[in-house]
Amino acid sequence: MSRLTKAAAVAAAATLSLLASACTGQSTSGANDDASKDVTINFWHGWSAPNELKAINDNVARFEKLHPNIHVKVQGNITDDKINQALRAGGGKAPDVVSSFTTDNVGQFCSSGALADLAPFLAASHIDPATTFPKTMQEYTRYDGVQCTLPLLGDAYGLYYNKKEFAAAGIAAPPRTMSELKADAVKLTKSTGDSYSQLGFMPDFHGYESTPTHFAAQWGVKWFDADGGSQTAKDPGFTEMFQWQQSMVKALGGFSKLERYRNTFGDEFGAKNPLQTGQVAMGIDGEWRLGMAADAGVTDLGVAPFPVPDDQAGTYGKGYVTGTIVGIANTSTKKNAAWELVKFMTTDTDAVVSFANAIHNVPSTLAALKSPELDQDPGFRTFIDIAQNPDSTTTPPSVNGGAYQVTMQDFGYAYESGRAKDLASGLKGVDAQVDKDIAQAR
Amino acid sequence: MSAVHPVLRARRRKEALRNLAFLSPWIIGFAVFFVYPLLSTVYFSFMHYNGFNPPTWTGGRNWSYVFTQYPLFWPALRNTLWLVVVTVTLRVVFGLGIGLLITKIRTGAGLFRTAFYLPYLAPPVAATMAFVFLLNPGTGPVNHLLGGIGLPTPGWFTDPHWSKPALTTLALWGIGDLMVIFMAALLDVPKEQYEAAELDGAGRWARFRYVTLPNISPIVMFAVVTGVIQTMQYYTQPLVAGKVASGVIGNSGQQFEPGYPDKSTLTLPQLVYNLGFQRFDYGSACVVALVLFVLAMVFTALLMRRRSGFLTAED
Numbered sequence: 031m032s033r034l035t036k037a038a039a040v041a042a043a044a045t046l047s048l049l050a051s052a053c054t055g056q057s058t059s060g061a062n063d064d065a066s067k068d069v070t071i072n073f074w075h076g077w078s079a080p081n082e083l084k085a086i087n088d089n090v091a092r093f094e095k096l097h098p099n100i101h102v103k104v105q106g107n108i109t110d111d112k113i114n115q116a117l118r119a120g121g122g123k124a125p126d127v128v129s130s131f132t133t134d135n136v137g138q139f140c141s142s143g144a145l146a147d148l149a150p151f152l153a154a155s156h157i158d159p160a161t162t163f164p165k166t167m168q169e170y171t172r173y174d175g176v177q178c179t180l181p182l183l184g185d186a187y188g189l190y191y192n193k194k195e196f197a198a199a200g201i202a203a204p205p206r207t208m209s210e211l212k213a214d215a216v217k218l219t220k221s222t223g224d225s226y227s228q229l230g231f232m233p234d235f236h237g238y239e240s241t242p243t244h245f246a247a248q249w250g251v252k253w254f255d256a257d258g259g260s261q262t263a264k265d266p267g268f269t270e271m272f273q274w275q276q277s278m279v280k281a282l283g284g285f286s287k288l289e290r291y292r293n294t295f296g297d298e299f300g301a302k303n304p305l306q307t308g309q310v311a312m313g314i315d316g317e318w319r320l321g322m323a324a325d326a327g328v329t330d331l332g333v334a335p336f337p338v339p340d341d342q343a344g345t346y347g348k349g350y351v352t353g354t355i356v357g358i359a360n361t362s363t364k365k366n367a368a369w370e371l372v373k374f375m376t377t378d379t380d381a382v383v384s385f386a387n388a389i390h391n392v393p394s395t396l397a398a399l400k401s402p403e404l405d406q407d408p409g410f411r412t413f414i415d416i417a418q419n420p421d422s423t424t425t426p427p428s429v430n431g432g433a434y435q436v437t438m439q440d441f442g443y444a445y446e447s448g449r450a451k452d453l454a455s456g457l458k459g460v461d462a463q464v465d466k467d468i469a470q471a472r
Numbered sequence: 473m474s475a476v477h478p479v480l481r482a483r484r485r486k487e488a489l490r491n492l493a494f495l496s497p498w499i500i501g502f503a504v505f506f507v508y509p510l511l512s513t514v515y516f517s518f519m520h521y522n523g524f525n526p527p528t529w530t531g532g533r534n535w536s537y538v539f540t541q542y543p544l545f546w547p548a549l550r551n552t553l554w555l556v557v558v559t560v561t562l563r564v565v566f567g568l569g570i571g572l573l574i575t576k577i578r579t580g581a582g583l584f585r586t587a588f589y590l591p592y593l594a595p596p597v598a599a600t601m602a603f604v605f606l607l608n609p610g611t612g613p614v615n616h617l618l619g620g621i622g623l624p625t626p627g628w629f630t631d632p633h634w635s636k637p638a639l640t641t642l643a644l645w646g647i648g649d650l651m652v653i654f655m656a657a658l659l660d661v662p663k664e665q666y667e668a669a670e671l672d673g674a675g676r677w678a679r680f681r682y683v684t685l686p687n688i689s690p691i692v693m694f695a696v697v698t699g700v701i702q703t704m705q706y707y708t709q710p711l712v713a714g715k716v717a718s719g720v721i722g723n724s725g726q727q728f729e730p731g732y733p734d735k736s737t738l739t740l741p742q743l744v745y746n747l748g749f750q751r752f753d754y755g756s757a758c759v760v761a762l763v764l765f766v767l768a769m770v771f772t773a774l775l776m777r778r779r780s781g782f783l784t785a786e787d
Binding site: 114115117118138142225236289290291292293294298360430431440443444447449463466470471 | 522523524525533534537541542543608609610611627630718719732733734749750751752753756
């Protein structure tokens with residue numbers, strides 16, 4: 031071996047060992063900090079609207095008053111991508127406490143160890159999740175036995191409808207079954223040429239909250255079997271949901287016409303949301319729309335639970351439930367102090383209720399859901415009832431996050447546009463792909 | 473053969489060390505910012521690694537997953553190649569065309585130069601959002617105009633057949649950088665050569681073919697090579713266009729379908745991000761990054777080979 035070859039081999043070996051050692055930064059899961067000492071913790075969240083920022087800052091101020099030694103540095107408008115990078119990087123500027131709007135990443139957070147297991151903290155504080163949080167919220171905050179997040183306010187999905195348009199069309203009450211929804215949507219649709227002056231309901235899967243996931247919840251679907259395998263082809267709920275969606279698309283004018291109209295919609299979270307402008311007479315949406323509509327001066331939106339399949343009429347009142355989650359970064363060296371903040375925000379009834387009232391979200395503890403201090407507005411109560419309904423469901427955490435939902439959505443887009451024609455084989459394809467992706471992630 | 477004199481040897485060693493000292497900033501930069509990341513990428517492409525737990529050896533599993541099981545890889549590869557071929561070609565032709573026109577303009581040249589250069593200064597996110605607004609098939613002014621004069625109104629960023637042409641249009645709108653480079657090159661072509669060609673009876677096309685083009689060929693090659701590399705790294709514009717056009721924007725918690733519509737705006741750099749930073753699958757992300765690297769190397773090598781036969785010794 032020449033001298034140069036030897037040198038190259040040594041350099042390569044050194045580089046690879048360096049990589050192997052330097053790139054395996056494993057975080058500690060212990061919590062040795064003294065939460066009674068003066069400490070500053072970083073808290074990252076995703077809220078950005080002025081009223082939301084005020085609400086979260088007020089909540090943090092209440093916490094700091096109760097814990098004068100713990101100072102909280104709040105960073106708003108944080109996306110999940112930023113959280114992911116920060117959790118990997120760690121360091122002094124990384125967050126100690128993170129919250130996320132999507133429950134989809136919980137499986138990744140828990141299985142990868144990105145967020146600390148909260149079980150020891152809960153036990154030390156004598157908090158039993160089963161008696162503190164609603165069942166669906168417990169489901170979406172843990173994965174494979176690891177409770178690495180807690181619910182920080184929830185979201186429930188229901189039906190919004192334009193009361194004025196309902197009265198004009200002679201419809202006395204919001205629909206309770208999918209057949210009634212279709213009939214009302216057709217009655218409320220006013221076509222002009224190849225477009226609409228008003229659409230009864232937007233069934234397209236890009237129609238903001240009209241996603242396969244939100245619709246499928248009404249059929250009470252189960253995404254995975256007992257062994258963790260995808261079972262969308264086996265669960266008849268998915269097939270029935272797609273068939274219903276296709277019948278809606280056809281009844282309302284066809285996919286191309288609906289898609290053209292969808293492109294005239296304003297920003298979902300702005301004042302020009304189609305429910306608020308009257309472009310659609312009914313829509314599926316979360317409880318936050320109440321506050322947004324009120325802020326935009328829209329007063330004639332009624333709310334009701336989203337309709338259920340005709341053969342499940344007895345379960346009317348249920349809906350899809352999700353929410354914001356909060357956890358402690360495993361890289362944090364101030365976990366005990368961070369836990370004090372998490373405990374306060376997620377289990378202190380006054381804190382949960384006042385925060386829920388301020389940003390029009392569903393409270394996330396059983397005590398807060400029953401609190402007399404909770405906003406008594408009838409519209410808001412509808413969502414509180416949906417969140418507490420025993421038939422309401424959520425999407426299960428998965429080791430690779432929401433990838434399985436994206437796969438289902440992709441198929442949904444292909445099916446609604448006519449690119450995929452065979453529903454049964456399409457759903458089998460979804461299952462095969464989801465299983466492959468999960469195997470790759472393990 | 474006589475042995476090298478010790479004094480001479482010492483001088484040579486000293487000279488070599490001095491050269492190395494001068495070269496060391498580049499060598500260190502090359503090692504840290506190129507060799508190390510490249511070796512890391514190769515290493516992690518064979519590992520199961522999520523950024524949190526220690527990496528574990530998986531052999532060729534990531535490679536097999538990306539090539540045979542990950543449904544976004546082949547559409548992303550096709551889109552990236554489409555954009556490289558069509559967008560780079562059109563950008564060079566369009567940039568050269570604008571450069572030629574502007575060098576001929578006698579009055580108001582400054583105004584035209586500014587007008588063509590200004591779009592280049594727009595931040596990519598803002599420019600893309602503006603284009604999605606302008607090309608909105610339902611409310612955008614472009615389709616209103618097209619419809620008004622009886623022309624078909626495409627779906628642009630919402631139609632898989634039109635989304636890549638829409639991205640190309642956006643790239644052509646920001647042609648200012650190439651225009652300036654071509655303009656400088658065109659103004660540098662010796663006037664005597666045009667005069668000589670005219671005396672030989674050469675027409676406009678012959679002057680362009682036999683005088684202009686040979687003189688600016690190094691610049692054309694530069695534009696093509698840098699354009700290929702830039703387009704291989706195309707990330708921001710397709711991502712923003714897809715997000716805005718699909719209605720999934722902001723921090724809503726909704727799952728975003730990369731490449732909207734129908735994976736037509738998906739590029740390989742988006743896959744690297746999607747796999748590595750959203751799915752926590754560093755290993756597969758490294759595989760895609762290596763594919764991208766190899767493709768860029770192959771394209772560049774082919775172009776450089778072509779260049780060696782195309783240019784004169786002076787170039």
